[in-house]
Amino acid sequence: MIALVDVNNFYVSCQRVFEPKLMGKPVVVLSNNDGCVVARSSEAKALGIKMAAPWHQLRDFAQQEGIIARSSNYALYADMSHRVMTILSRFSPNQEIYSIDECFLSFDGLLQDHTELAQDIRRTVLQWTGLPVCVGIAPTKTLAKLANHIAKKQAPFNGVCAWQQLNPNQQDAQMQALPVGDVWGIGRRISERMAQEGIHTIADLRASNADQIRQRHSIVVQRTVHELRGIPSIELEESTPDKQQILCSRSFGQEIYTEQELGEAISTYIARAAEKLRQQGSLAGSLAVFIRTNPFRPKDPQYSQHILVPLTQASDDTLLLTRAALWVLKRIYRTGFAYAKAGVMLCDLQPRTAVQGHLFLQTADPIKRAALNKVMDDINRQWGRGSIRVASAGFNHGWKMRQNTLSPYWTTRWADLPIVR
DNA sequence: TCTGGGGTCCTATGCCGA
DNA sequence: TCTGTCGGCATAGGACCC
Numbered sequence: 130m131i132a133l134v135d136v137n138n139f140y141v142s143c144q145r146v147f148e149p150k151l152m153g154k155p156v157v158v159l160s161n162n163d164g165c166v167v168a169r170s171s172e173a174k175a176l177g178i179k180m181a182a183p184w185h186q187l188r189d190f191a192q193q194e195g196i197i198a199r200s201s202n203y204a205l206y207a208d209m210s211h212r213v214m215t216i217l218s219r220f221s222p223n224q225e226i227y228s229i230d231e232c233f234l235s236f237d238g239l240l241q242d243h244t245e246l247a248q249d250i251r252r253t254v255l256q257w258t259g260l261p262v263c264v265g266i267a268p269t270k271t272l273a274k275l276a277n278h279i280a281k282k283q284a285p286f287n288g289v290c291a292w293q294q295l296n297p298n299q300q301d302a303q304m305q306a307l308p309v310g311d312v313w314g315i316g317r318r319i320s321e322r323m324a325q326e327g328i329h330t331i332a333d334l335r336a337s338n339a340d341q342i343r344q345r346h347s348i349v350v351q352r353t354v355h356e357l358r359g360i361p362s363i364e365l366e367e368s369t370p371d372k373q374q375i376l377c378s379r380s381f382g383q384e385i386y387t388e389q390e391l392g393e394a395i396s397t398y399i400a401r402a403a404e405k406l407r408q409q410g411s412l413a414g415s416l417a418v419f420i421r422t423n424p425f426r427p428k429d430p431q432y433s434q435h436i437l438v439p440l441t442q443a444s445d446d447t448l449l450l451t452r453a454a455l456w457v458l459k460r461i462y463r464t465g466f467a468y469a470k471a472g473v474m475l476c477d478l479q480p481r482t483a484v485q486g487h488l489f490l491q492t493a494d495p496i497k498r499a500a501l502n503k504v505m506d507d508i509n510r511q512w513g514r515g516s517i518r519v520a521s522a523g524f525n526h527g528w529k530m531r532q533n534t535l536s537p538y539w540t541t542r543w544a545d546l547p548i549v550r
Numbered sequence: 551t552c553t554g555g556g557g558t559c560c561t562a563t564g565c566c567g568a
Numbered sequence: 569t570c571t572g573t574c575g576g577c578a579t580a581g582g583a584c585c586c
Binding site for chain 1: 551552553554555556557558559560561
Binding site: 139167227228229230231313314315316317318319347349 | 582583584585586
């Protein structure tokens with residue numbers, strides 16, 4: 130049996146833990162750069178605020194309706210996520226952390242009443258963190274996701290839906306009432322295609338011919354059909370595999386024009402990406418850099434370019450990667466454009482232990498370099514990201530992203546600790 | 551003025567050599 | 569020597585997730 134536990138409106142709920150005055154009010158959390166809405170309280174949803182709605186289009190409406198916005202505070206969400214996951218791990222030895230706000234727990238030969246167990250999970254997480262969660266329990270991951278969806282949307286369930294405790298008629302009724310697009314793994318495009326094939330509801334999909342689904346769609350969708358029938362076809366992944374690529378990209382707070390400024394941004398992103406790379410103990414075999422203008426302003430001259438270059442020898446050295454990235458930037462940079470976004474991608478990742486040496490290459494002393502990178506990581510961890518950095522990352526970041534309504538780092542910075550009277 | 555960021559997996563396609 | 573076929577591989581792009 131598999132449970133899917135998911136925090137309600139996660140980012141908004143995190144903000145509310147430390148700002149109780151936000152309770153009961155329409156609240157939204159904005160993406161990086163305060164670009165668009167990425168989390169909404171139920172009150173905001175009720176006002177018709179759509180997911181991913183551009184914030185600048187909503188400004189007036191928000192003011193009118195008293196909608197409160199917060200810039201996203203990822204340090205806070207990551208810390209709160211860690212607390213929730215730690216608590217949930219007490220309920221089962223088998224946990225798959227699926228995203229920042231949800232995880233699967235598996236229970237072998239579960240004897241306890243499913244609903245009782247799930248309510249216990251809800252109470253514990255709420256009491257220990259202040260965050261509300263919903264729980265779906267079912268024999269497969271896809272059904273657990275569906276049960277969670279039902280628990281979240283239908284008030285009588287009180288935040289918990291144990292699929293096996295519904296009788297077959299109730300299960301059918303639920304599946305007939307829900308559109309196929311509500312199934313985990315069925316997105317907009319596949320829903321559209323299925324509509325043409327006469328598959329509209331989840332019940333339709335469950336009753337479809339799995340072999341034909343394989344033909345018309347893919348093996349992935351076929352697995353989903355099996356899962357809907359209660360046949361486990363998607364494994365629980367308890368260990369997170371190493372990343373195969375690491376990407377760091379940002380839109381700029383304001384447009385920039387010069388290679389110098391783009392270089393600062395690229396250097397900053399490389400530093401961050403390389404830090405992640407070292408954290409997982411990998412080396413990058415190749416590296417890509419991209420820059421682009423603002424596609425939302427089609428009347429402006431548009432330019433978008435990227436180049437992927439192999440590295441002579443795989444590396445996790447910030448200095449070496451920075452030099453390579455700036456070399457690439459020089460190749461793709463064109464004057465006369467207003468650049469809105471840039472990014473770097475580290476690809477062809479391999480374990481540090483399996484380096485292929487290079488017969489003729491002369492590099493800086495690798496042991497000294499590794500020590501240098503470690504010291505930089507240590508300093509930045511203790512004193513804050515960017516405390517020590519390569520000079521090409523610059524100092525006056527005019528391109529830094531907008532975060533006009535950023536809350537304090539309540540749980541991860543001493544100066545921001547809340548005071549309780 | 552103002553439209554996010556970070557991932558994965560799968561399939562189609564074209565090239566190459568056996 | 570030429571031609572057809574097939575599998576392996578790299579790559580690009582589409583689809584999905586949060």
